Amino acid sequence: MATTASTTKKKRNVAWNGTMDGVFLAALKNQIAEGQETGAGFKECAYNAVAQEVSDVLNKTFTKDNVKNRLKTLKTTYRTLNSIINLSGFGWDETLCKISVDEEVKNDYLKLHPEKQRFFSKRYPLYKEMKAICDDDYARGEEKSKKRLNPALLSELHVVSSSINRVADAIISTGEVHSLPDLKDALLNIAGFAKGELIDAYVYLHGHHKEAEAFLSLDEMDRVDMLRHILRRLAMQL
Incomplete structure (x- = not known):
């Protein structure tokens, strides 16, 4: 079984990919289902459990800090995507998993926000999974509805x-x-x-x-x- 933050010293930063993110988001969802998330965020034991689960599935060591930092990165990515999608004239292409917008509207937007170019050129096949975890208003909605x-x-x-x-x-x-x-x-x-x-x-x-x-x-x-x-x-x- 792969080791985690509870048994090792701090590890170097991890280069995450789509497969790793998929496993990571699924592990976070498991913790939500187990009640290890509050309105203030995930409990510390949840981060340790996620690090252990991801380490076991991917056969690679992940620490609690790796997990926390990745969640912070995904939240930033999701919130930026969502802020763009909610603008007038913009939307989400479910098939292509990317922002949907008229080329002229996109060009006008990028003239004002050139730093956002990467959000238009990249696909985000895990957008729905990110939404379920990273959106403060939607996250845990399914579990809360059962109460x-x-x-x-x-x-x-x-x-x-x-x-x-x-x-x-x-x-x-x-x-x-x-x-x-x-x-x-x-x-x-x-x-x-x-x-x-x-x-x-x-x-x-x-x-x-x-x-x-x-x-x-x-x-x-x-x-x-x-x-x-x-x-x-x-x-x-x-």
């Missing part, structure tokens, strides 16, 4: 639901509302947003029927992306 909601959260959801209902009634009274019966429930199922933000998004989507239909057609993760984009747009209008 029962505490009374305080249920009360807050009730307040948000009531507020949205009042807004919906006001919109309906104008006689200009479209038929979007699932919109309220779709918004309530999204965690991590303030009551006021959800109400603003509800009002906005009711006034933009095509975007509302697009929102309802998305899966949960993509709805969060779109909701963020809408809220940024609304903030810019203030």
Whole structure:
């Protein structure tokens, strides 16, 4: 069995590749499933366990510091990718596993951010796996969804639901509302947003029927992306 940080002195930096990253991200996911991650990050024992698992699978020694440093690098990479993807005119190509954007739009962006060139020329086949681990809003979402909601959260959801209902009634009274019966429930199922933000998004989507239909057609993760984009747009209008 390969040795790890608990039994060896500090090792030199590791040159990671795609295969190693795949094993690494899978090991982190195992630790999440075992409850070894908190809102503040992974527990120290989790880093040791990941280092041991990666060492065993790849038959190469990895230390706790190797694991921590790689996670920090992947988080930086993911957040940069995600910030670009969420810009207007940009997207993600699921087939090619790279940023999708019109050539002219990309060139205009790179004139302002030449240091980001590498993010357009490289493919990221582990993007979804990175998202599950590195995105502070999405990570652990699947595990959290399996837990029962505490009374305080249920009360807050009730307040948000009531507020949205009042807004919906006001919109309906104008006689200009479209038929979007699932919109309220779709918004309530999204965690991590303030009551006021959800109400603003509800009002906005009711006034933009095509975007509302697009929102309802998305899966949960993509709805969060779109909701963020809408809220940024609304903030810019203030």
